[in-house]
Amino acid sequence: MTSFFYTFEELPIAIVSGIEAGLVNGQAEVHYDSRGNWKIGTITLEGFGQRVNGVRQWPQVACPDAIATIIGQRLENEWAGRVDDAISDQIERDREDAAEYRAEMRREHRMGL
Secondary structure (H helix, E strand, O other): OEEEEEEEEEEEEEEEOOEEEEEEEEEEEEEEOOOOOEEEEEEEEEOOOEEEOOEEEOOEEEOOHHHHHHHHHHHHOOOHHHHHHHHHHHHHHHHHHHHHHHHHHHHHHHHOO
16 A cells, blocks of 8 residues: 545534534555555644744644544545545546656667667
8 A cells, every 4th residue: 555645624623413523734655556455654733833933833733642633533434435426536647647757668678768
């Protein structure tokens, strides 16, 4: 399986009577195969913003296990369609990169490199 980092914004930690609460931003490492099967790996959260050279940056910080479990469940259920779309996009980029690599190898072979 290969992987990429799926960035999520305003993912609710809790949904009570249809009301979303505890919105978080972060990233989840998503392991996937070429058929679109996937599973969630490491999850990080967006930390407190700091200014670096006048630009606000939001560092990723380790996610506590209890919160990571909630986020993983949310990504695998309510947000699964969003993750599926991101994986489809990533698989397409993978295919394009592979085609470009093969074309480059053929060019180099023809040129005797």
